[in-house]
Amino acid sequence: MEEKHIEKVEVCCGGTCLAQGSQDIFDTLQSKFENVEMCSCLGRCKKGPNVLIDEKEIFHYSKPHTVNSKICYETGDIYKRFSEDDITDNFLEDI
Numbered sequence: 001m002e003e004k005h006i007e008k009v010e011v012c013c014g015g016t017c018l019a020q021g022s023q024d025i026f027d028t029l030q031s032k033f034e035n036v037e038m039c040s041c042l043g044r045c046k047k048g049p050n051v052l053i054d055e056k057e058i059f060h061y062s063k064p065h066t067v068n069s070k071i072c073y074e075t076g077d078i079y080k081r082f083s084e085d086d087i088t089d090n091f092l093e094d095i
């Protein structure tokens, strides 16, 4: 399978994703991509750590040893940053 072109990688560093290991995800992705940023809660806390690709594709339950290949070769869920669809119950706790 061909590697997809990725412009921007954002790793959720809201409280719940941090507690689930998003710092390790961030460090792993920074070793492969130049354009990796931390972002605030993406509203999918229970499925973290979450990684957002190019503002539109989200990957859940990220793990350091698989996250690079997942975001490059697999298809994540569609994500709209400002949609209230699917916001989890503890979203407000992470703002």
Ligand code: FES
Pocket (backbone or CB within 6 Å): 012, 013, 014, 015, 016, 017, 018, 040, 041, 042, 043, 044, 045, 046, 048, 050, 091, 094
């Ligand atoms: S803390 Fe990451 S989605 Fe809420």
